[in-house]
Structure formats: C-alpha cells, structure tokens
Amino acid sequence: MLHFERWKIALIALLTLAGFLYTAPNFLPKAALDEMPSFLPHKQINLGLDLRGGSYLLLQVDTASVTHDRLQQLVNDIRKALRNAEVLYTGLGVNGEAVTIRITKPEDVDKSLKAIRDLSTVVTSNLLSGGLPQRDLSVANSGGLITVTLSETAKVARAQSAIQQSMEIVRRRIDELGTTEPVIQQQGADRILVQVPGLGDPQRLKKLLGQTAKLNFRLVDTSTTAQQAMATHTIPAGAEVLYMTEDPTRPLLVQRRVMVGGDNLVDATPGFDQRSGEPIVSFRFDSTGARLFGEVTRDNVGKPFAIVLDNKVISAPVIREPILGGTGQISGNFTVQQANDLAILLRAGALPAPLNVLEERTVGPGLGADSIRAGTIASIIGSVAVIVFMIAAYGLFGVFANLALLVNIALIMGALSMLQATLTLPGIAGIVLTIGTAVDANVLIYERIREELRSGKSVIAAIEAGYHRALATILDANITHFISAAVLFELGSGPVRGFAVTLAIGVVTSVFTAFTVNRLIVATWVRRRRPKLLVL
Template identity: 30%
Template sequence: MKLDNALRRVWRGIIHPSPRGRVRWAVFFVVVLGISAAVFDAPYWFNRGLGAIRPALGYAGIQIPNVPTIPFRLGLDLQGGAQLVYEADMKDILEADRDDALGGVRDVVERRVNAFGVAEPLVQSSRVGDSYRMVIELAGISDIGEAIRQIGETPILEFKEESVEPSRPLTPEEEMEMNKFNKEVKKSAEDILKKALAPEADFALLAKEFSEDEDSKPDGGSIGFIRPGQTVEPFEKAAFALKVGETGKTLVESQFGYHIIMKTDERETDVDGEKVPEVKVSHILFQTKSPTDIVPPEPWKNTALSGKQLKRAGVSFDPNTNEAEVSLQFDAEGAKLFSEITERNVGKPVAIFLDGAPITVPRVTEKITGGQAVITGNFSVQDAKLLAQRLNAGALPVPISIISEQRVGASLGQESVNKSLVAGLWGFALVALFMIAYYRLPGLLSVLSLGIYAVVVLALFKLIPVTLSMAGIAGLILSLGMAVDANVLIFERLKEELRSGKPLGQAIDEGFRRAWTSIRDGNLTTLIAAGILFWFSSSTIKGFALTLSVGVLVSMFSALVVTRSFLRLISPWFKKKFWYGV
C-alpha cells in the first residue's frame, strides 16, 4: 500500500509537477542536451567506452549503436587548398550578352568543380570595370594543377541521339557463340512451324506454350489489329500478304527474332477521311541474340550538331499556356543537321550534353525545320533561364585565363586551427575567471551554461553543416562574448534587486525580466546586421555572419533558460547575498 502511494506521488509529480519540480525537469533536460551535444561533437571516447562494455550489454540483450563520427567542415584557410582567380575574354561577345555569358561560364565551372569532390567549393563571378572575373576556392584539393587545367577548358555542347549499335565489335568467340545460339533458335522455330501448319494445330495453344513474347503470350499470341507503319517492315509485309485464317508457311525474321504469323481478321478503318487497311494477327516469337545483346550499346551517340551551329538560346513563353520554355536558334548548317536529327528521331529523345553530362533530354514530337525550336517541360522561369544559360555557354564559348593563384598548405591550415583553438581556450578561461571572481555563484553557473552553449553550437555546426574558416571562428568567439554579456546584464539586475531588499527568489525572477528587453534588442540588432552581411557579402564574410547568428541564438537560450534553471535550482541552498556578489 505504501509502495502504491509512493508510485502515485511520483507519477503525479511527473504529470503535474510543482514549481520546484518544473525547475528540476528543466535542469534535467538541459543536462541531457549538453551531454548529448558533447557526445555528438566528440564521439570517440563514448564509442570507445561503449566498445568496452558492449559484451556485457550483449549478454543482457541490449544493443546500443555507435555514435556516427561526423567531421567538422573546414574552409580553405583551415584545411588548405587553393584560391584561383580567372578572367573571362569577352572581346567576341556582344556587350548586352556579356553578363549572361559570364553566368553561363560560372555555371559550367561550378559543375566542373563539383566533379572534383571538394567540400563546399566556392565559385563567384564579378565585374570590375571592363574586366569580368571569377574567384574559385577549392578547400582540401590535392591535384591543383589538374583542377586548373579542367577549369580552363572551353565548354563543349553536343547533341546526341540514342545508340542501337554495340559499343565495340564482337570478338570471334562472341560472334561464334551468337551464331550458334541463333541457329538453335531457328531450328526450334522450324519445328514449331511444322506443328502450326498441321491441319489439327491449335495456334493459340502453341503460342501460349512456346512464344517468347510475354505481352501477347497470355492471349494466344494475338497482338490485335495493326495498320501499315505500326510494326517492323518484315513482319508487316508478311502479315498483310496472308489470307484470313492462314498461317505463314515460312519463318519471318526481324530484329526481334523469328516469327510464326497467323492472320485472323482484316478490315478497313477511316483515318482522317481516308480508308486504311488493318489486319488482326497472332504470332509465336522465338527471340534471337543480336550484337547489342552481347555487347550493350552506349546510351547515346554523337551527331554532327554541336554548339558551333547554335546561334542563341533564350527564354520564351507559350502564347496559349504562358508557360516558360527554352527557344533555340541555329545557323544554316545547324538548321539542316537539326532537321535530319529530328526526322529520324520522332517519338524518341535527343540529349543535349554540356561538358560530357546531359543538361536536358527532350523528346522529339515532329520533324523540325527552319532552324528554330523550343524545349518545353513545365519549366519554372528560373529553370528555363538556367537551361538557356547553359546552352549559351556551349554556343558562345568564353575563354577564361588564370590571373592569380594562391595556395594554402595543409600544415599552414592546421597551424591556424591550433592557434584558433588556443585563443578560444584562453579567452574562455579568462572570461570564466572574471565571472566567478566578480559574480561568485551566478558566475560559476554562467560558466557551466557557457560550456553547454559551446557544445550545442559545435553540434549545430556539424548538423547544418557550417564550413568553418578563420572568419567563422571569429564569429563564434564574438558570440561567446555576447553570451557572457547577456549573463552580465542579468546578474547586474539581480544585484540591484537584492540591494533593494527583495527576497532572493523574487530578485532572480525580476533580474531576468528586467534584463530581457536589453538582451532582446542587442541580439536582434546583431542578427539583423549578420543577415545583411550574409546576403550581400563574399563567402568569408558569410561564414562569419552564419556562425555569429547561430551563436547569438544559442547564447540567448543559454542565458535565459540554462543559467536561469541552474540559479532557480541551487538558490534555496545559497541564500546569503555574499554568494551573489552583493
């Protein structure tokens, strides 16, 4: 009975905690958050300890996975790498087209840089007077010379069509194996043809048993009515030559294999005012092997059309639907080549490649003449603009040349990391000593909350993820100072309330309430400034603005929630004003 009452009290305390209970719960969640963030920041020791006790946990049937090790992203100045500055040669580009041409080149360079596998590469373009430049930062890259070579290559635009040819010739052994297989298939087909031509033959039953056409096999080989042009020529010619109810006396060979064909019906259909003959046929298919079954073809093959024949690509809008589309304009040679390509690929896709990678694969709906075409596809205006930009990058190639190269060695980057770490630790230690010496117990609690602040911020840097540079670390240290500043405002207000004679609990609540407006306004103006820096500045300053913003938001949490929870928990045991610096 006593145990039941105790359990009820515990449960009631969890569901409906007292004011003191709420404080304990807040401290509990803060401690759990801090420990979780610390383990996520540096999982090595946790995983090592877990490995030591895992056998014992296994005996108890408990499985706890390791915490994943996610490294911090380091920027160019910390990880090492290269900063390359290129200048674009615009002398052959019209003045009105130069900004778009530079944007297209930047997009091509970004695609090339991303292929290097570099974390967070940066590509920025700018115009200084009549000079068009691009700044490229590659952190952690190993072969800088190869990167410079690939980045400087002129973009190549290619138009490709589907390939049905093997990617290489068959070897004699492969050809012999294919021929042997096809001979065996032909012999089997001839044996079944004899059965199909027998007077008592059931064609549908034979098709269900022997046909390799999985679509028509369940229907006894019937493929329904066909009209001229709907099937391959050998099949169509044989089918239309038969009489109704007649089975072909010879095998029909097509690209799919050997067919035994039976004509079951015929009729005429009205199509656009014209009578078109149709026949209903069934067949039994015996599949053969072709060279592409042994050596698969490349997905695409080159055509003679390239970016040299493309005069211009731009964004236009469908007059009926007002949807964005991309218009293409070819020169005389390109118009002829494009007409030939579209004629032989009606109903098929034609791929457009830039630098060896497809940027769009439109399907041809009809033969296109006149040298003008549009690419549709439910584009947003931004998507259409990007595609047009990429097409123009290949149509109007802009040569770029390197004018500046700055390399940062990995050892220099590591030295910067070490110095930053030492500076941060010294700064934290001096701040901790000042806070404890001047504010005593609240100062000690603020140091604990700053420790939680630090591990939470670092965990967020991993999760977002944030690329840390020297400027980013500066933003982190500055936000640490702002976190201390928030605590200073709170503690000064607390001391004022205690000097005025208010009880400790009321003084703590009043100190936080009166300090909140100052903390809110100060941090809000900092966040506004950081937002402006992030949107209108270069990558280095963006890193500073991002780390500062994250740090400021977490600092408000650490001061207003963490420090307050600790103070409210521990204050009943330390009621003398001495402990609060009064």
C-alpha cells in the first residue's frame, strides 16, 4: 500500500496542480484574468442568486387560455369541415367551455357529426386514463344543436405541453440576455420558478417574460375608420379594433384573418434603418412563410399591412411593392433596448399561454456579499477547528491529514470552477460539511494503525495494514454518502441541488485526498525517514 509507481505519483501531482490552477482564478480580479495567457484556466465559480444577487420570479401559466385557444381553433376547423361537407349551419362559436353549432337541415346532422368527429385526435394521459389512448373531442347532438367539448385528458395533455413549452421559451429568452446559470423549474401543476443571478434590471426580465410574443401580419380594414366604427358601434364583420403601440395610442381597424403567422419566422435581429437611422428589427421567414408573405404583398400593393404583436399594432406600413425574398423589417419608434428585446422575443418564439407573475423578489448584491462573508467565516472556523483537532490528536500525521485537506478544498473549488456549477449558500454549507467529514477517513486509518502498533507490528507493517484494512470501510461510508447526494440532486430543486452538488463533489475529492494523497505523503515520509518507532 505504501509503494507508488512513478506514473501514479505524476498523475496525483498533476491532479493536485490542476485543482490549484482552476481554483486560482476565483481569487484574482477580472482585470488580472484578462491579462493572463489563454492556455491558463480563466473560469470562476458561478454564484447563485443568494450570493450574487439577482431576480426571483414565480410565474403561473394561464392554462385556461390554452383551452380557449384550442376552442377558437376548433371553430375554424369545424367551419372548414362543414363547408367541405356542404352543410348549412348557424350560430357557430365558442359558448363557455364548448363549441356549439346548429345544423339547419335535420338530414345533414349525421353527416355533420361525422365531419366533426373526424377532427378529433388521439391523446394519452397516464394520470387520467391509465395510459390508454382517448379522443380529445367529445361530440353531442340535441335536436340539431351540436356541442363539442374537450375531454379532460386533452385538457391535461395540452396544459402540460404548454408548461413544458413555456419553460423552454422562458429559458431561450433569458439565455439571450447573456446571464449565466439561470434556474428555471416547474413548481406544482402550473407554476414556473425563475431565478436569474446577477440581473440588475428585474423589471426588464418581468416585461420580457410577461409578453406572449404572438406576432402576426394582417391587412388593415379600409372600409371605414376605427373611430367611425366605434362611434356607431358597427364594426365590419371579420374585423376588430386594435390599438397602436405609439404614444399617444390610436385605434386601428384590422381584419381578424391572419395572413402570415409569426410561427413561420426563423430569425430576427436588431439593427438600424439605413435611411432614417432609427432602431429596427429585421426578420426572416422560412420557405412557407416567405411564400405566403410574397403572395400577400403581391396581391395587396397599395394597402396598409398591420404588424400585430400580442394584439397591439406595432406598425402598419403601406405595401409599396411585392416582398418576395422572405425578409422584412419592423419599425415603430423603438429605442435600442426595445428593438433588442423585441428581437429576443421573436427569436425565442411565442409563449403558448400568458404568464402571470405570482411572486417577485429581488436579492441585492449587498445581501449576497454578506452571505459570502458569513460562509467564508464559517469555512475558516470549521477548517481551523479541524486542523487544530487533527494536530492535537495525531501530531505529525495530523499535519499530513491537514495537507491532504488543503488539497481537497482546492479540488472542490477547482471542480466547481471547471464545471461552471452554481455555488449557493447551501452549497457553501456543503463545503463546510465536507471539510468536517473529509478527515473521517484519516481518523479511521490512524486508529487502525494504532491498533496494529499495539498488537506488536513494526511501523511499516502497521501503516500498511492501517491503510489496507480501513479502505473497505472508507469506501462503504462514502458510497452511501454519494448516493444520498445523488438522491438530493435528482429529487431536490434550487438550494437543495446546490447543496447536493458540492456534497457529491466533496465525497469524491475526499476519498481521493484522504486516502490516496495522504497515503502518498505518508509513504514519502516513511521512505525518507525510515522510522523505527512511531508515536501516534
């Protein structure tokens, strides 16, 4: 156990050196890091919300709007299906949580029911149906009045899909801000927890996440003005009144029919207009969107074309000529930040449902600094206490254990820096706990050496036996320790995960340093001093 081949010594030395190299950037100012050679480690540990400060939002997904949007879509699908089936009907529309329609001719009811049922799709919800597939639509007939409702399975499936999609879009939008290590997790059935460390403008985050960002392009209804339609309460069929985003706002009569949807966008970038110099957003469609956009602009030259975002008209330019390249630009008296934020929203995609802010907290950097200071003091106190105890209990061998402990701390810090893990206040607690328990393996080894010495074995034989016989116990204890950390990481969230990460890394590094590094130090001392007597 005390013999080390040269390649093993070199490997241990290399790992130890790497730990100190990756730890060093955390103690250097940013200016010094920028001047260092590129081949040296530059990464610092990411600090969590409680240490660095930042924004905390608890969002609720409006799942009711998901159901309503599906019903509105269903109205259009039913209208198209009945038109293809050549069925006369009246009163098609959303009524509460159902779509109702009255068939004019009784002989067309059966044909209508078949056409509507053909619109249903198969969905599966393990929670409500035990994994068995079910139809998403329930169709009932009462004297020619057909009622179409969504099944509970379909509602649950769509709500879960909306939550997962919302989380992904929220992540994309936050990533575009350039922040590091945001925490985005689902809480409960319809809530999303968002933590963004280091973000100094929480209101911007709130605004960015609060926008649904449903973009579409519609023609302006020029049959009358919005003011006249509102004054006479006679809004033309197929049109609605929306408001411009300009200040002061003014109403605009816009057709309900969406000519080109924002889901056909593939890119959006902020820029400046070459003629006026004002901030704009340039966009690009996919092949389908480019074709539709080209057809609309070709067929409606000379007509105003409204660009609508979340039911507000950003701008309504007049189509001067067909736009066939699938690209265009949006202008609307933007500031540079507004143009950048709009590009972020369009690139990330539209949310499937609005997000409501239930809870908002801002952690100031001063509070984070206090937490770091308190964690640092706790770490120093814990380390000093362990160092004093080991020296008092085991003398020179206690010094060896403390040297291994120093390497252990460097490896933990280096691993957190290299992996770019997020360090939270519970994570600091995990490091302090690791410092306290890291020497447990050394205590087991040293007590075993004492027993071997009392039984009459020589110094070298006692040290060999101590390391050999304590190994199984050390592995058993740390494997169970690691399993606990893995379970905490898998089932926990936020601060619990931060604690689990540092704990798991600490378990691995503690076994390496307390057994391997410490054994190398002891072996080097034995080889050089050749002790005949050992007082331990």
